[in-house]
Every structure is written in C-alpha cells, then in structure tokens.
Amino acid sequence: MTPEAPNTLSETIFAGNSEMAALMRSHDWSNTPLGAVENWSQSLRTLVSTMLPSHFAQIIFWGEDYIQLYNDAVIPIYGATHPKALGQSARETWAEIWHDQTKPILESVRTTGEAFFAADRLFHPSRFGYLEETYFTFCYSPVRDEMGKVSGMICTATETTGQVIGQRRLTMLRELARAGNGAKTRTSACLAAADALNPYDIPFALFYQVNEQGNLVELVASSGLPADSAAAPREMDLTERSSCWSLVDVQKSREPLLITDVVDRFGSLPLEPWGESPHSAFVLPILSGNKEIVECLLVAGISPRLQFNGEYRSFLELVAQQVESSIATARSYEQERQRAEALAELDRAKTAFFSNVSHEFRTPLTLILGPLEDALTDLADPLSPNQRQRIEVMQRNGLRLLKLVNTLLDFSRIESDRTSAVYEPIDLATFTAELASVFRSAIERAGLRLVVDCSPLPEFVYVDREMWEKIVLNLISNAFKFTFAGEIAVRLHQIGSFVELAVQDTGIGIPEAEIERLFERFHQVKGAQGRTFEGSGIGLSLVQQLVKLHGGTVQVSSALGEGSCFRVSIPTGCVHLPAQQIGGANRTLALTLAGASPYVEEALRWLTPENGSVEEVKNREGRKVAFATYPHVPSSASRRILLVDDNADMRDYLKRLLSQRWQVETAANGAIALDMIQQQLPDLVLTDVMMPEVDGFQLLNSLRADPVTKSIPIILLSARAGEEATIEGLEAGADDYLIKPFSARELVARVETQLQMSRLRQEQSANRFKNEFLMTITHELQTPLANILGWTPLLKQQPFDWAKAAIALDTIERNAAIEAKLVKDLLDVSSILSGKLRLNLQGVDLVFLLQGVVATFHPSAEAKNIQLIEAISNVSLPHLADSDRLQQVIANLLDNAIKFTPQGGEVTIRLERLDSDIEITVSDTGIGIRPDFLPNVFDRFTQAEVPSRHTPGGVGIGLAIARHLVQLHGGTIEVASLGEGQGTTFTIRLPIIKATD
Secondary structure, eight states: OOOOOOOHHHHHTTOOHHHHHHHHSSOOOSSSSSOOOGGOOOHHHHHHHHHHHOEEEEEEEEETTTTEEEEEGGHHHGGGGTTTTSSSSSHHHHHGGGIIIIHHHHHHHHHHHHEEEEEEEOOOSSSSSSOOHHHHEEEEEEOOTTTTTEEEEEEEEEEEEEHHHHHHHHHHHHHHHHHHOOOSHHHHHHHHHHOOOOOOOTOOOEEEEEEEETSOOOOOOOEESTTTTTTTTTTTTTTTTOOTTHHHHHHHOSEEEEEEEEEHHHHOBBBBTBBBOOSSSEEEEEEOOTTTEEEEEEEEEEESSSOOHHHHHHHHHHHHHHHHHHHHHHHHHHHHHHHHHHHHHHHHHHHHHHHHHHHHHHHHHHHHHHHHHEEEEEHHEEEEEEEHHHHHHHHHHHHHHHHHHHHHHHHHHHHHOOOOOOEEEEHHHHHHHHHTTTTHHHHHHTTTTTEEEEESSSSSSEEEOOOHHHHHHHHHHHHHHHSSSEEEEEEEEETTEEEEEEEEOOOOOOOOOHHHHTSTTTOOOOOOOOOOOOOOOOOHHHHHHHHHHOOEEEEEEEETTTEEEEEEEEEEESSSGGGGOOOOOOOOOHHGGGGHHHHOOOOOOOHHHHHHHHHHHHHHHHHHHHHHHHHOOOOOOOOOEEOOOOOOOHHHHHHHHTTTTTTEEESHHHHHHHHHHHHHHEOOOOESOOOOOOOOOHHHHHHHSTTTTSSEEEEEEEEEEEEEHHHHHHHHHSSSSESSOOOHHHHHHHHHHHHHHHHHHHHHHHHHHHHHHHHHHHHHHHHHHHHHHHHHHHHHHOOOOHHHHHHHHHHHHHHHHHHHHHHHHHHHHHHHHHHEEEEEEHHHHHHHHHHHHHHTTTTHHHHOOOOOEEEOOOOOOOOEEOOOHHHHHHHHHHHHHHHOOOOOOEEEEEEEEEEEEEEEEEEEESSOOOOOTGGGGSSOOOOOOOOGGGGGOOSSSSHHHHHHHHHHOOOOOEOOOOSSTEEEEEEEEEOOOTTTO
C-alpha cells in the first residue's frame, strides 16, 4: 500500500472551503507537538475531518499538551486569541483561567474517561485584552485512539453570555419596579432604587437630587461606593462647570453622558463583585413628568468585565426611566397626601365652623322661638287669626332650623371627638316602639301602614337615649319621605350577642350604584322622587356615626322600585363602651321623646293636597302625548300666576303675598305644574329650583321647548346665592332669578315687571300679526272675488249657449269654493289663537278615512297625469280621533303635493303602524324645498318662492293649521326634502289611542 502524499493527505483531512480548513491546510504541523499530518493517528484524522464541517462550535484538545484544533463556529468564542490558538496548547491560550477552571476539567475527562457537562458556567477569559464576564454551556467528551487509550477530547460549546446577562437585567428591572411602588417621596424612590441595583451590571450608583432652583444637587442615595469616597461628594454646585461628574452638561442637555476616565479622575475604585475598579460611568438625567425639568441625576458605574455596547446603554436608560416612573408615582402620592391633609384640615375647619355657627345660631333662635311661643300662648292679648297663622309659620320654620342646627352640632361634636354620650341600660324594645309610634298619625294620614314589631328583649341594652332617638327618628323619617304606597315596618330583635333594629319600607328603592355613597355626608341620590327635595344630606351619615359610637354597624339593602331596609346592629352588654361614659337610668322617657316633635311636624307638612297629587299626575295615562300644545283660556282681568314650590309654608306665604294683586294657583313640584299648565296657560310661572320629580330647571326646559309655552315669563326662586347661580338660571332661559331670602316688595316688583313686559310683547306680536294678516288676506280675497264678479254681470247682460254658461258657472263655483276654504282656514286660525279650537274625538277607522280622502284627489291627479300611489295597510286601526280634522290635514298635504308636482310625477300616501304609534307619510317627486326654508314650513303666513307655473295661492296658513291639529291629537308632523327638484315628504306620527281608552 503506497502512502499518500502530504498535500493530498492534508486536502483529505482538512477538506472544505471553511476558514479553519484553509488555515489547517496551510499550517506547519511539523513544528507542533502533534507532528506532521502523515504521522497523525487515524482516530485524530477522522475526528478532525468530522469536526471541521460541523455548524456547532467544537474544539479538539489532543495529547498531553492539549493541543487545540477547532472549527469556524469557535472563532467568535476565541476572539483575539484566534488564529494564534490553532495548534497551541490550551495552557498557553487560557493561561488566566488554566489552573482554576480549564485544567481541572480537561484532566478529569482524560483520567476518568467520562464526559463533563455544564450549563451557563461562568468564565473570565481575556479574549480582548481584559478579563471578561462570560457564560458557556458545554460538554467535554473523551476520544480514544486505536489502542483504546484516551488521547484527547472534543468539546462542544455554546456561549450563553447574552442570555444570562439579559435575564439578570430583566430580573433587576422587575425588582426595581417593585421597590419603587412603595416609595412615598422622591428621596425614598431613589433609596429604593439604589438597594435594588445589582453590582454585576452597575458596580456603583449615585443618585443626585436637583433643588428647586436648579443650581445645586444633593446626594440622596448611593450603592457600591463607601460614604467617604471622593467619587461621591455630598453636594455639588451646578453653576460650576468643573463638577467631578460633568453633571452641569447633562442637566443642560438633558442627554446621557459617557465618562471614560473614572480612574484618572478618582483613582482606583476596587468594588464588588470582582474587586476591580470600573473604568467608565454613564451619567443619566431623570426627568420630571412633563420631561422639561431634570429632577435627579444618576451616575451609574459600568462593569469592568463587560463591553459597553448598545444593549448595555439601553439597559441603563431603562433603569433611569424606571426610577423616573417611581419618582412620578411618589410625586403623585405626595400630592395626594397633601390634598388629603388639606381636605382633612378643611374638614376640621368646617367642623369647627359648624360647631361655632351652631352655637351662635342658638342664641338668636332662642330669642326668636321664645317670644313666638309667648305670643301664641298669650291669653291676655290673643292674636288675630291672620297674625296667628303668620306666627305659626314662623315658629314651625324656626323649629325646623333649630333641628338642622342641632344636627350640625351633633356632627361637629362627633368629628371633633367631643361627644358627651351617656350610655344607660334601658328597655330598648319599649323605647323604640314609643319612638316609632309618634309617626303613626303622619304615616296613616299618608295612606300607609305602620308595622311595629319590637319584642321584649331578655336584658336591658346600653344606649345613649338621645343618640338612639336620633337613629330611629332619622331612619323612619327617611323611609316616610320616599314611600308613597304600602307600609313602613320597624322591628327590633336580639340576634346572638347583638340587638338588630330594622326599618323597612316599600318605597322607591335605591339604585345599586348609589348604595356605597349613601352614608357620605351631604350626599343625596340624584333624581330620587321623594315627598320633598329639602334636606341637608347628613341624616344617614349622622346615623352611621351615632351607631359607630355604640360599637355597632348599619347596613342597607334595596331593590329599585321595591323598597329599602336599613339594619342597625349594636352589641349587648357594656364592655365595648368607654367605662367613664356608662351611667344609670336617671332620665325619664317623656323628656327624651320631646325631641321627636320636629321630625313629626316636618313629616306632616309634607302631606299637603299638592303633594298628594304627585302620584296621580305621574300615573295619569296619556300625559306624555298630551303635552304638545294646550288650549288657551283667556286670562281674566286679573293676571294668573302659577306658583311652584315643594315647601308648603313657602307656598302659603307667597300665595298670601301675591293673591292681593293677582290670581295665584299653586303646585308642589314641576310635574304637577306641567299638568296644570296643560289645562290652562298661566300668565307667569314663579318656581323654586330644587324640587322632587321635576325640578325648576326641568320645568323651565319643558316650557321653553314647546312653541305654545315658550313665551310664558318664568321667574326662578333659589337658595343658591352668587353670580354664577344667577347666570346659570338666566342662561337656561329664565326671565328673572330671585335669591332667597328676598323681601316681599322686591318679589312683587319683579313679578309686576315681568307681567308688564309680557303684555308689551303680546301687544307687539298682535300688531305684527294683524298687519301680516291684512296684507295677505287682502290679495287672496280679491283674486277669487274678481273672477266671480267678472262672470256674474256677463251672465246677466247677455245670453250664452249652455257650454259657455257651464264654463262661467264652473269658474264661479271654483272661486267660491276657494273663498269658502279661505274663510274656514281663517276661522280655524282665529279659534287656535283664542284657544277655542276643540277636537270632537270619536272612534275612527284610519284606513277607511285615508282611502276616502285619497279618492277625492284622483281627478286632480289624473288631470296632471300624476300617479297617485296608495300604500295603506289593510290592517284595521280603530283610533280615537277627530275624523273631520284628520281629513282636513291629509287633504291639505295631498293638495300641496299634487299642486307642486310636475306633469307625469308621483304622489305616494303611506299608512303604517310602528310600535305604539301610527305613521302617515305623504311624499311627492315635486319641486322640493330649499334647505334654508325647511325650518319655516309650518310658520303662519309663510310661503317659499316657487316657479311661476307652480303659483301656490293661499295665505300660507294651511300647514300651520295642520301642525296644530296634529299636535292636538298628541302627535307630531315633520317635513323632509333633499332640496329643490328633489321632492318632499311630510311625516305624521300619532300615538295609538284606542276608542276604549
């Protein structure tokens, strides 16, 4: 067998186009311990030829000197040691890690003949002129020669430095975020960040806080460096550019800065974890929330064993951003804390104010109520009936004010922890039953049932009598205020070691969204329908505070429209109560029950005729459709005023005051007022703003939205003082806004002024209407009269043949019909304006009615070759309506459609049922209506300009009458047109009112 030539052998073993194959072919192996290639063992030749084409990083260590051979995938791992490492002993290539890391692994595999595997193993090679922090996953496998001896080994390796360090940095960022979440101040955010930094990526960190003036920084947190390090000065002046970390440049540019001469500036700084000094640092600005101001500056050391590349820079920028986020969170917390402190201080000031004011109110109230009581009980000099009535109103409202003052005083005492409670053992069941019973007369007068179920308890219960009285009375008063039917139940039972009071009603209920805010001070449920809108909104909050003083809880359950149940639970015994506030049962029951009088009297004042009709108004069927227009009854010589207020005393007082000059009717809220206005228009509305069901602003909006009522003068009365409240009322459309309290003379003057201004507006409108009417009617009456008068003399003077006489008579008849229709329309307008137009309601078959009207228009449509299309449902729709007036409306719409549709066009009438409404549409393919004229289509005496061949004729009141007649039926009429030449559609919608209704 002839041995191969050296060149041929090298090309066989080191085959391929890889970089390492080429290097191995050109390498002089005879100068290495391996010797010439032709002397290599077959096992080494095979191993090398197998390794070279592999895409895995593989290294062969051969012989006792561990000579290295490797493929292309290893080149990046070897770094600057390549290509010198080829054919070199591993001892020389990896001298810095030979004894500690590389040698033990190689010798272990060689001597034991077993493979060695490790994942993410840390190595510190010097591949680029400095010791690196690197991580590898590898496996060293033994390779045996022909004699079975381990002559070398092959290592398959993967560098995992990027993955290991990346995961470590992500973990640090998560810890940084978690640490910053608890920061409450800017300084604590920096301290938390400094503690969360790992020294492998940031061997040292300095957090400098910039002062408000921006001219000084203070070190508030640090890591890695000792406190006395020259590299960590406590303060630095930013006005000097010679700051040791170039902080001035970073502050001004708001951009990071790389410092590469740390050792030159501060000397060696041997730090953990490698005991080496960082050579570089990265200075980063930490900006405020608006990114305009540098709040802090972070000096971050760069690891001496890692290359500062783009990934490293991005990581440090993320660190700065996370600290920035933590500072922003801390700032928000600080701002919230300051707001809370400010609110608490305001709350304390408000409580002190209430306490002081409540005390100050008591003296004048005593001097008011005392003489009032003397006057009412003075038998020697009795009051006249009128004076007695006035004094009783004063006394009632004085007591009401005293009740409010006492409530505020109770609240301020609780808030300032100055309550003087005396907890006494009492028969709580009897006491609660007595308290509930004082409401019986008011509840039964309202048509409700009071259920009192207070079974005897096995032992006396410790309560403060006055506090318990307020708890029970507030809950019953609240239930009565919002219950209009059914019952109110008061129950008291012992459940285990607790006593439970339950006040349940069948009232309006509470929306679920409102329950959690129900016990907040001054909170009132928006839109809740009650017997009155009055109230301070602190009753339930006071109940909760008083219950807490007894060591108890109060809870509420409610279903909207079904009712509510308030449950108060307090412990039995007295161990939970302050020992110094426990007393004996000294006070009598009657003395305490005197405090119930203001609650009951207030409830009785809610039971007035006006209030009693709220449900009737609410449940009256058809009110929604009826409130579109109202028959007008002429005012008498005395003008009529509608007074709307939910306070009975205020209604009585204002009625007495205004009745001396005008007719006055009253309503307890806006809902009742709307119903009364529907029956008869007032000359002026004087209304309170805050009322149940429909308040003053809602009443105002309803009246202003309707053409018939929009001109009624409206004066708002409100307890809301200030310029903003007045502007709000006037902008909403009120004619005047009067703030309580007001003088009688001022009110009378304001009412008189608005009535006079209204009368002037009516006179001006009447004059303008009269002028428009005369100008229009003159022309329209003359035209048909001229035709009639022209033919009449001719018929008298000369004989005509029958054909010509028929033409003359047709002309006279046609113009007489036009004249008759004009007169009828004018009479309708007169009836509308005087409020005398009435509907004759009866059962009407709308299908039959429409078909009859359409039949009368077939001749005129055929004369113009217009196709008259009927799309009328065959379903019978019996309806309560005025048959003649509906025919008048439909005839007017069809007449206009045919009149303004050219030859050969189409007119369509459609009848459909839509839910609870009937819809009638009349559409045509005629001349259409300009967009700017559409809003004026239904105005009196208004006509659009049309081409001469479509001269409209008439006085422009047909559509105005049609709208009024539709509104009298509770419906609406609308017009739509895409513009000139695009046709027109009129749509009538009528609520279905069956004849049986």
